[in-house]
């Protein structure tokens with residue numbers, strides 16, 4: 001029996017991994033997809049035409065980048081739906097609006113009119129009965145120091161040049177955002193409670209938690 005069957009995870013489940021930059025979403029996405037024999041949906045970072053320019057000048061490029069991410073995530077959403085599920089997704093669509101667009105608007109690096117245009121597009125696309133929400137959102141959390149170490153170790157140039165205050169602001173916003181998020185069931189995992197890089201066998205422990213959580217939420221929904 002494989003791990004998916006052992007822990008009762010439906011083969012058509014869509015599980016999205018959320019959390020601040022550098023917390024370990026991509027690593028977790030790959031580990032869970034390998035172990036469950038699920039497909040992956042990654043966000044476009046290296047081939048993203050706006051990301052470098054955005055980090056050089058937030059005010060000039062924040063609207064372009066949000067539109068780009070929205071289009072990419074929506075296409076991915078469609079792809080997952082067409083396959084009939086069985087996906088682990090690296091970052092949810094909810095974080096684009098709930099964290100990034102909101103933060104840049106409030107910090108004055110996204111024009112309020114651009115923000116309104118972006119939000120109305122987001123709502124028209126996502127807040128409809130036709131938009132399938134994930135079965136589960138796994139929220140990765142950890143201390144700011146650990147996360148900043150990971151951003152430095154990963155070494156993406158544009159992120160190294162970004163002031164620590166940016167990551168600190170984002171970290172604080174994520175903590176508040178997840179406390180009020182109700183788009184789908186949420187399982188919180190602290191990155192200090194496991195290390196799937198040094199100890200890959202910890203992946204089974206996480207899958208066991210996902211299985212129990214899905215079972216519990218299914219019972220509550222009945």
Ligand SMILES: Nc1ncnc2c1ncn2[C@@H]1O[C@H](COP(=O)(O)OP(=O)(O)O)[C@@H](O)[C@H]1O
Nearest residue numbers: 021022023024025026027150153154195196197
């Ligand atoms: N469980 C872990 N233990 C140690 N290092 C990790 C772990 N998960 C991720 N990392 C490292 O942290 C960095 C950021 O991880 P990544 O998965 O790219 O984060 P995200 O997708 O959230 O931005 C990478 O260098 C990765 O190798």
Ligand SMILES: Nc1ncnc2c1ncn2[C@H]1C[C@H](O)[C@@H](COP(=O)(O)O)O1
Nearest residue numbers: 020021022045065066069095096100159
């Ligand atoms: N919606 C977004 N707005 C601004 N920046 C974003 C958005 N989504 C992702 N990003 C940035 C943050 C990182 O530099 C890269 C990739 O994110 P990661 O959390 O490392 O997967 O894109």
